[in-house]
Amino acid sequence: MPTSHKTQPVYRICVQGRLSQTGAAWFEGFTLTMDETTSPLQTCLQGPVMDQAALHGLLSRIRDLGLTLITVQRMDERRVKRSIS
Template sequence: MTSPPPDVPASYELRIGGHLDQHWSTWFDGFTITHQDDGTSTLCGVVRDQSDLHGLLAKVRDLGTPLLSLTHLEVPDNDGGKGTGTSTDTDPASRDQQLR
């Protein structure tokens, strides 16, 4: 897998320690928050560029929760490279444990 260029929108999944309430989705720029059975949460969404990604990581740091992983999600080429659409390996819409 190659990294996206720094000025192109891209989809990411962050796994963090603990379960976040739904209201944190707004603070995390609309990222989808999903609770996992192992006591972690995943945040999935699109960032516009590397600057936004660094801002997102700063929010995780400021929250004081451990960042366990950061994954760039592949998206189909039929979206014109805009970073929208579903991932080939992780689709947030297909997660069976959405927050209430």
């Protein structure tokens, strides 16, 4: 049974550096933010991930783009609501 969008877990994935427009296109449906307060600069992606297979697919894309993975964090619902508002 497919998981509805409202119940899909939300992940925040941070990589080192700035994503190009081409790289950003690989992550459709995710919010991209740059954290320029870190050294080196980080780009963070945040969005719903359907299941573990989809998460592994995202991590494979990051690897294929040659990006350095910094963090992968599953967000709890309260934190997601706070960051959206």
